[in-house]
Amino acid sequence: MVERVVPEGGRQRRRPTKQGAVLSERLIVETALRLVEQHGAAALSVRRLGAALGADPTALYRYFRNTDALLLALADELIGRAQEGWTVTGDWRADLRAIGLRLHSRYQAHPQAALLAAHRTTGRTHETRVVERILGVLRTAGFPDDLAVRIYHAFVDQALAFAAQDAAALALPPAAREKEGEVWHAVYGRLPPGTHPHIAATFPLLAADMRDSGYPFALELLLAAAATLHPRAQAVPVGE
Amino acid sequence: MVERVVPEGGRQRRRPTKQGAVLSERLIVETALRLVEQHGAAALSVRRLGAALGADPTALYRYFRNTDALLLALADELIGRAQEGWTVTGDWRADLRAIGLRLHSRYQAHPQAALLAAHRTTGRTHETRVVERILGVLRTAGFPDDLAVRIYHAFVDQALAFAAQDAAALALPPAAREKEGEVWHAVYGRLPPGTHPHIAATFPLLAADMRDSGYPFALELLLAAAATLHPRAQAVPVGE
């Protein structure tokens, strides 16, 4: 097979499509993102994307080797948007908290795309930058390298894993989402104390707590535990 | 459209296929799991499942409304299997660790099903039993109700989120999975110290650590932090 993809840098001849669109990697990524947001993850197919772009579907293969490469570009775009405006404060715990919450909330803004993208390693510029930043925060704070790496790994995987998890709930069709909420109350709210004493005893608390994401608290727990592993362990409790 | 699915209870006429197989919901679920296990997630298609069963592919639609219903059935089976043989020890931290790791590893055995299952609330018996058990462990250990609920929430979401995250990597088509592995060495291994000093400095450690799931360590961090929140906080460090 002949390689049809030209690296974005060397691209020069921009030939308009029959319908007059001028393609670019950037335009394709943004159109794909819009498509996914508006019509759901299932709407992202090569043919539909071609139609949305005003181009032959297979023109896509001049820009991305395959749909997976496109998906990675999409994922990296999300990561990039999550970092806009972030700056180091010098307080490692506050910095990591900010990065984690930003990533999480950015993905929640695009649940359909997040669902597709959060599980992937892109190796693209936005991703490497955030990796560099997190490692920098930890090493600058005084964590030895092996510990910094392990904490980085747990931190970043947890952020992305929760992002996908919570995005999945948001990505459900509204009807199905509402129904799933009702089922939860109907089932868990009616479990008899005889067979399920602990659920029955805590149901009001449960129902209240499960409405929101578990991520912020999970993140605090991770940061608090990481703090105890610091060579000069400060006794900073959960929550700051 | 006419409903073709007959509830499992009322099924009575078992007519062998041309190839002599006698179908059942149970046989289909087990065959599908085996298919995924042996030939990877991509091998689970209606046609291949039909072939593996020794039946016409569309015979499946007599037992499940669509492939999604089949995958949910697979998921329910997984939850059940994850709990087989688990018993309370009385050590809340060991108990939660066991539950978390069991759920996680059980899902990894069937990534395709795990991906669909991990972000759904089924409200079925296997699920309510796990919830009851986790809450029981925490409350019996002496956590006040509000704290038990919050820890339960973070714990269970973390387990499911990581299960999906790690399952997603396994569920990738082999080509994409292989490429993702290469990305780490090709991209992250060659980032110059000038622009990415922290990645460059820790790359060997990073490459080694990222090969495995971040979940076990993230779980330890969560449990360690939870321990510090206990009313009679024991100073048990990370890792036990």
Add this chain to the structure above:
DNA sequence: ACCTTACGTCAACACCATTGACGTGTATAC
């Protein structure tokens, strides 16, 4: 103004899930 070739287009392939129609063989009623 010429040449080269990037890139948009087209046709085709092999796969996918899902459907409606059909007839057979089975379980039940008599």
Add this chain to the structure above:
DNA sequence: GTATACACGTCAATGGTGTTGACGTAAGGT
């Protein structure tokens, strides 16, 4: 023991999917 109803396995067909190779044209460098 036989008749009847219909469950369910089968078949054909539909409209989707990603991806490839061939082709011509228009754009850029010279």
